[in-house]
Amino acid sequence: MKPFAAALVLVSCMVFAQRHGDPLTTPEIDQLRDTAQEPELRLKLYVQFTRARLDALTQAQNDPKVTDRGQAIHDKLQDFLDIYDELDDNVDMYADRRNDIRKPLKLVIGSDTEFQTKLRAFKDAAVTAKEEFRQYEFLLSNALDAVGNGLQDHRQLLSEQEEAAKNKRLIKPK
Amino acid sequence: MSSTRSFATFLLILALAAPFTLARDETLQQLVERAGAARVEDQPALYSSAAERQLKSADKLYTEGKVEEAQAAVADVVSYSDKASSAAIQSGKKLKNTEIAVRRMAAKLRDIKRSLAFEDQSPVQTAIDRLETLRTQLLTKMFGKGTK
Numbered sequence: 451m452k453p454f455a456a457a458l459v460l461v462s463c464m465v466f467a468q469r470h471g472d473p474l475t476t477p478e479i480d481q482l483r484d485t486a487q488e489p490e491l492r493l494k495l496y497v498q499f500t501r502a503r504l505d506a507l508t509q510a511q512n513d514p515k516v517t518d519r520g521q522a523i524h525d526k527l528q529d530f531l532d533i534y535d536e537l538d539d540n541v542d543m544y545a546d547r548r549n550d551i552r553k554p555l556k557l558v559i560g561s562d563t564e565f566q567t568k569l570r571a572f573k574d575a576a577v578t579a580k581e582e583f584r585q586y587e588f589l590l591s592n593a594l595d596a597v598g599n600g601l602q603d604h605r606q607l608l609s610e611q612e613e614a615a616k617n618k619r620l621i622k623p624k
Numbered sequence: 625m626s627s628t629r630s631f632a633t634f635l636l637i638l639a640l641a642a643p644f645t646l647a648r649d650e651t652l653q654q655l656v657e658r659a660g661a662a663r664v665e666d667q668p669a670l671y672s673s674a675a676e677r678q679l680k681s682a683d684k685l686y687t688e689g690k691v692e693e694a695q696a697a698v699a700d701v702v703s704y705s706d707k708a709s710s711a712a713i714q715s716g717k718k719l720k721n722t723e724i725a726v727r728r729m730a731a732k733l734r735d736i737k738r739s740l741a742f743e744d745q746s747p748v749q750t751a752i753d754r755l756e757t758l759r760t761q762l763l764t765k766m767f768g769k770g771t772k
Contacts, residue, residue, distance in 0.1 A: 472734060473734075474629065474738075479738055483738070483739075483740070485737065531727075532731055532734070534728075536730050536732070538728075539728065539732045539735060543683075546680075588767070592727075595724075
């Protein structure tokens, strides 16, 4: 990597790793409150919030009013990744508790596929603006990895849950 | 003859499964001791694993209302993440994996923090901030080389 490009990546990574704000808005946090015992509702909300961040990302890519596009896209990608990580953690949590999450898991898997397709399309469109792309290349690669691994893990979990359900080893939703 | 063969197969399976059973049943203290004694390039994965374990414990303890014990577990998450990051930076190995592990733990801590009473949120926020600083250090190491 050329020194200038490496410096650009380094600075942008440092700026965004140092963001300490919550990626969720207050109304979103309010919606999530008290849903810990309702896997279906909680996972549905997380999918909705993650999708909203991805839509915002696409918007930042196409909005002619955005001045520092590289930075703006990086911001949106970080938000997407943070919320996707939380979605994934929640899936793990319910799986550990042996909750029957087959229904919301199908929704999550469908969303994983959708997110993966959108991120790939985003990348294809983004590489043309090289300097800008370098600012968020690492994060985009992380996002694609996270969604790819998530899709694989969620499919595996669904298959495990289907098997466990046959033996009545899952806790049914209320 | 057939029963002898079956018993031998059983023993073989037992022997092959032993290391995995051992790893799963290993206590936190044993894991941390193993991490401390390991080669520096193996330490990031082991300390990350210890941090992830304590993160699960913290979540459970907060849910059970054991706030002080949960805070101690959160402090361990930071301490082991710190050691994982230092080892990754020192060895130059597992930098990306460690960064991803730290990022995911920060995400989980944010989720935990939102479920807590306002007065209990501060130590969790401090931990999140520290993990974000560790991420910055890891990223600096990953991308810093080419800038010199």
